[in-house]
Amino acid sequence: MTKADVLVIGSGISGLSYAIKVSQQMPDATIIIVTKADEDESNTKYAQGGLAVVTDFDKDNFEKHIEDTMRAGDGENKRDVVEMVIREGPARFQELVDWGTHFDQENDGDYKLGREGGHTENRIVHHKDITGFEIERALLETIKKSPNIEMLDHHYVIDLLTQHHVPGKDWDTEEIACYGAYILDERNKKIKKVTAKITLVATGGAGHVYKNTTNPIIATGDGIAFVHRARGKVSNMQYYQFHPTAMYSKRDGMLFLISEAVRGDGAKLRLKNGEKFMHKYDEREELASRDIVARAIDNELNISGDDYVGLDCTAMDQVKFKEHFPNIYNKCIEEGIDPFAEMIPVVPACHYLMGGIDIDMDGQSSIKNLFAVGECTNSGLHGANRLASNSLLEGLVFGHNAAMKTVELLKENNFNFDDLKAIPEWNEEGMKMMDEMVMVTYLRKQLQELMSDLVAIVRSNTRLELAKKKQRDIYEAVTELYNYSILSPQLSELRNLVNISYLIIKHSLKMTENKGSFYNKDLATKPLMIAE
Template structure:
């Protein structure tokens, strides 16, 4: 067994900033960060637009940001949480700047603020069109300065350790403790017990439960799958935000994101034949919230039988556009499209999960000593639909609050050491190394297709019932493979994706009205 004081699962903005805070407050604490890929790969890295935060108190205000967030969340936001995130945001931005993050400034050396859908004023701080990558760079450099932080690449978490893993221990799903995790060391191909006093889930999203997503390959809902098996409370999974403008490709998998900030800059949406259409759906047109724009695009594609719509940037100032979006422009060029000459084909793609592991205002889940921060958590900030660029701000604020509560817990020294010693080794005796990767790939693709076709932007009761039946068939096949095979990352990811799909489908069936990112055509 390996011992650590704090176990951080995930190396994006949530996990890294949380670890930094604890290292600063508790220099004697041992902090271990696990990531299943290399340390730079995370959802944070692919965040283009920036961080929504009030910095200009002349044109903007906390009240304006709060109201924009509540409006986007369509009545389901927790107002207390919204106020916490918005009002604590400026201080958290100041901290990551002190850690080395660079944001674009104008000629007057004030932040060059962008604007995205759902915002009534310009308030998004950014670095070109690679804000997430810049934040990730700065945080990793800061992490390397602390000797009490260990970052382990290529370590995949198989299961959280709670009472149900301990022989003869009474099991009560309403009174669970987390004691760490079983971890697969991918390089040494062995499963180890990792004991911790506090565990943080910072695993990001679940985009690859769908066929097309803007998320990186690592976004397979691992944190939610782990928490679901550990009996944590998980909610609002029916609220999947589809980004309106991902670059259209015939290939499944991660699609290139064309930031909402491009529409904030003035780009217009057109049908494949070149006609404008957003005026038919919302008076804000291209600057309506993401759920409205995504459904409008979906509607136009279905009405016309087209595979995509187009984004028109041809009328924009070329020099200023390249200054703001050099990487998006280059990516389109690599795909054979000049944004200044051509209409750019775009489609909605799974982008962001608005629900997740339920947490309180300090990031504490319903499992004792387990916190969750970032996209895998349900804080109540987003409600039924996320306001653009609020996610990185939420991650910073809740990482800070979780770190402060963690430090308080570490100082209290109230941990059940007698139970930790009872945790058994992971047993894979008698199991075989699966040689059937074709089966795993088939089941994963089958799951993604059913979710995309039956549980997508527009749902119906019949589609959801069909999805429930098909998901049950896939679940049974995966369960059989799990009991026969030595665990691999591919099999573990599939287990987690199946759990995520089950939660989305069942919570969609329970939903009785349309709001935010959720739309069932059988509901009025």
């Protein structure tokens, strides 16, 4: 058994900034960060656009950012949370800079500010078009200077340790406590019992529940799934944002994201024949919120039967484009596309989950001693649809708040670990190693096909009811595999994706009106297009 004061699950902006804060406040605390892939592999790493924060108070203000966020979230946001995050934003942003993160600046030293869909002002600070990569670099360098933080890569969390692991114990769902987690050390093929006074879940999203996503391969909803299995409260899973512009590919899996900032700088969406179409859906055209743009593209593709639409950058300033979007430009050239001579083929792809683990303003979940931060949470910031580039801001602000509350609890030291003594080590007796992975691969593809066809950008009552039945069949097959197999990351991820799909379908069926990113055509009260 391994013991720690704090166990951090995930190595993106949420988990790393939280760990740094706790380490700085309590240099004698033992902090373990576990991540299931390489230490820098996270959704943060792939964030292109930047971080939304008010820095130019001559042209911008908190109230504008608050209203933009509420409007994008279709009023489903918690206003007190929105105000807290946005007002705390500049201080948390400055800490990122102090930790060594570089953001693009003008010659006079002011930050270069981009604009994305749903924003009424330019307020996106960025590092070219690899902002997340730069933030991840700076945070990891800071982590490595912290002697009380241990980073364990290729460690996969299977389940949280709670009272329900105590044999024969009755437990109250309102009084659940977390004591750490069962963690698979992939290199040594051993499952460890890691105990902690405080556990933070910062596992990111669940994009691979769908066929096409902008998320890295690690985004399989692990944190949400194991908190759900531990009877923690999870909500708003029906709200899944599809990014309008991922580079089209004939291969399923992770698609390359074409940042919304490209449209913010003037790129136009067109059909294959060159016709514009966004004016038919929203007066803001390309700068409408993501849910509107994604549904517009989806509808046009259904009408035309085409595989993709075009993103027209041919009229944009070539020097500025290469300076602001070097990664996107290089990817286009690599794929044989000259963005200044032809349109970039784009399609909507699963991008960001607004729902997840219920937390309060300090990041505390419904389970005692368990915190959660970032995309795996339902914090109240995003409502029914996330405003572009608010996610990195959320990770920083809630990471700070959770760290401060964690320090407070550690200093109080009122932890009762009586139940912990009775929680057994992981037992694989009677289990057998799968001799082939074909069943896992097959069931995962079946699940992704089901979700992509029936529970994606546009849903219907009939589609959702069919999805419910099909998902149950897959759940039963996966449960049977889990019950007799020695666990692997692949089987565990499949188990988690099955949990995620169940929650998305269940919460979608409960909806009685369309809000933000959720759209059921049977609930529509107004036409999709504002003009013919």
